[in-house]
Amino acid sequence: MSADVDQVLTHECPAVLCTEQVDPDMLLCPRHWYQVPKPLRRAVWIAWHRGAGAGTPAHRAAMTAAIAAVNRA
Numbered sequence: 001m002s003a004d005v006d007q008v009l010t011h012e013c014p015a016v017l018c019t020e021q022v023d024p025d026m027l028l029c030p031r032h033w034y035q036v037p038k039p040l041r042r043a044v045w046i047a048w049h050r051g052a053g054a055g056t057p058a059h060r061a062a063m064t065a066a067i068a069a070v071n072r073a
């Protein structure tokens with residue numbers, strides 16, 4: 001792992017005990033993303049709306065639900 005400028009463009013996967021660096025347009029690392037039930041993944045994408053919905057209450061709620069689903073798995 002290199003500590004270069006790419007780090008500001010990524011974030012750590014929010015799943016418990018996961019330290020994967022994730023692209024800013026993705027919520028979770030691919031491994032955890034595919035553990036999220038399909039309806040929740042859809043809800044996140046709809047709320048995200050190609051970035052336009054980032055940070056909105058609907059997006060935050062969808063993200064929270066998706067992360068909770070993964071951490072329950």
Ligand SMILES: [Zn+2]
Pocket residue numbers: 013014015018019020028029031032
């Ligand atoms: Zn992860």
